Amino acid sequence: MLLRQQPRSCTNSTDTGLTAFPRSSRVARWTQDPGACGVTCGPHQWASSDLGLRAAPSTSTPRASRPTNLLLRAATAALAPTSSPVLDVGELDAGSAVLQWACQGWEGPELDDDEDGPAGPDSSTSSSSGGSSSSGGAQLRLAVGVRDLGGGRGRGLVALRDVAPGETLLSVSMERVFCSEPESELHWSAEMGLRLLKARHASQQQQQQQQQQQQHKLQGRKVAAVDWGVWIRSLPAAVRTPLEYGEAELGTLDRYTAAEVAAMQQCVQDCFEALQPELEALGCGWADFMWAVQVFHSRCFFEPTSGRHMTVPGVDMANHTHTPTAGVRIVHPMSQGWDATAEIAEPPPPEPSRFTLVAGEAGIRCGEEVTISYGTWPSEAFLLLFGFVPSPCPGEALTLFRDAEEVVCWCMDQQHGGRSGGEGQREEEEEDDDDEEEEAEARIATALEQVAAALSAPQLAADTEAAAVDLADFTNLVVTPQGVDGRLEPLLAAAAAAVRGQGETAAPAAGMPAAEARQLLVARLRERAAEFGDGVGGVGGAGLHEPAVAAFRASKRAVAEAALNSLTGAAA
Secondary structure, eight states, X not given: OOEEOOOTTOOSSOOOOOOOSSTTSTXXXXXXXTTSOOOEETTEEOOTTOOOBOSSOOOOEEOOOOOOOHHHHHHHHHHSSSOOOBOOXXXXXXXXXXXXXXXXXXXXXXXXXXTTSOOOXXXXXXXXXXXXXXXXXXXXXXXXXXXXOSTTOOEEEEESBOBOTTOEEEEEEGGGSEXXXXXXXXXXXXXXXXXXXXXXXXXXXXXXXXXXHHHHTOOOOOOOSOOTHHXXXXXXXXXXXXXXXXXXXXXXXXXXXXXXXXXXXXXXXHHHHHHHHHHHHTTOOHHHHHHHHHHHHTTOEEETTTTEEEEOTTGGGOEEOSSXXXXXXXXXXXXXXXXXXXXXXXOOOOOOOEEEEEEOTTOBOTTOEEEEOOOSOOHHHIIIIISOOOSSOTTOOEEEEEEHHHHHHHHHHHHTTTOSSOHHHHHHTTTSOHHHHHHHHHHHHHHHHHHHHHHHHHHHHHOTTSOOOOGGGOEEEEEETTEEOTTHHHHHXXXXXXXXXXXXXXXXXXXXXXXXXXXXXXXXXXHHHHTTOTTOOSGGGGGGGSHHHHHHHHHHHXXXXXXXXXXXXXXX
């Protein structure tokens, strides 16, 4: 499965590729631990380590024989009944040269099927889809190009002609996919960023050498197997994500998201300090490093099987939508019979796997934008990594509590008017005596034991051999456009009863009526909704002028208001 990367507070994926650097540093909590998360959507949990990838989930498929194309040809004929229009190449961006470079070694869409048919739905699994018969200088007749989309939207991929359902649009050899090194102790984006800057430096030197060789008519040196210069020159000159946010922007974010940003910023700062000697040797400084890191944050896929993050030249120009016109997959060559052939004679080297962009089931009209889905993440994921928030955001979720301990601390604050030693109180009293801190921690630990016992009671009453409730399962407690996390009200009831000294052995309903638990839920929801109110802003409200921040706040506020309206019949 391929998944688009996301931050610790979000996910639907199984990505565990995030590593902290240094492992013992202040950012150690930014780790591979899936429990260090921020939110869940219903029964699904998003892992903190999902800083991994882009595109709708798809499959890595071995090449196999292809079924008949009769149905596909009928679909193609329906898409273009007489003659297919062709987009004027004069409208294309110079970035289209990257597509040619990226797809070298591919036979092209016109040969990516049987000799007289267009590419079919399973074209990316065919034995010919990854062929290497095209010469390095041959121009592929690609079905897509790069164009400025206008309206401040930047560049994107567009169909140059009508495209059949399932047709392979781009096929990039894995040798030309920029991949992370899973064993690196650096954070994956820092490790990739350093290699990107090294590749840029090497490409610039190579260009200078070629110019000198042409001027002096000298014999040129051999060129490296992959010169990333064509792709690197196509990358945006500037990428803005929350890694660049200052006090004004951070002041407009809720504390959960602001904490995520602070952890990301500190991690990148630590990586920069560790890499500074190597960066200076390349003539690079902080601005170069930040650019490279943000390039990968905003353009990477994640492949869970190998644990690698991948940026795919050409495919990385596809923009996001929740109704995509295309998808991606990795195609592996068939190796059956290769070993047997090797015993008789030396076979040709096996073909590399290829990363393919494939048209969706509806096909794509000439001139239509070719889009993919970066995933159904909450808005934090899009904001923290990509620097934008889509509208609508189908995967949106609003975190009410991170875990059971925070629920207990919040109930203590509610019970004692903010003087309980709950989380808010403890944050303001960091200089309290050790005895008072130990006493507060003991109260919280006792309450958590009582909460676990209360939540386990109904299960144990029905089945004495049933396992007790594990509070580690009560993380990332959210509301979504689809409803309220079903764990919230029982947990709130048990926590409030434990704080009041009740519910030591009783079920949650006996410790607190459901109506009171609902009141607590509404109170917490109102608190969270207020964090995204129109009057809340950063320093002088300056942070609200950041479009991505404004979209993020509006998306969260909409979820909170919908949930309040559902619970009470009135919005916040």
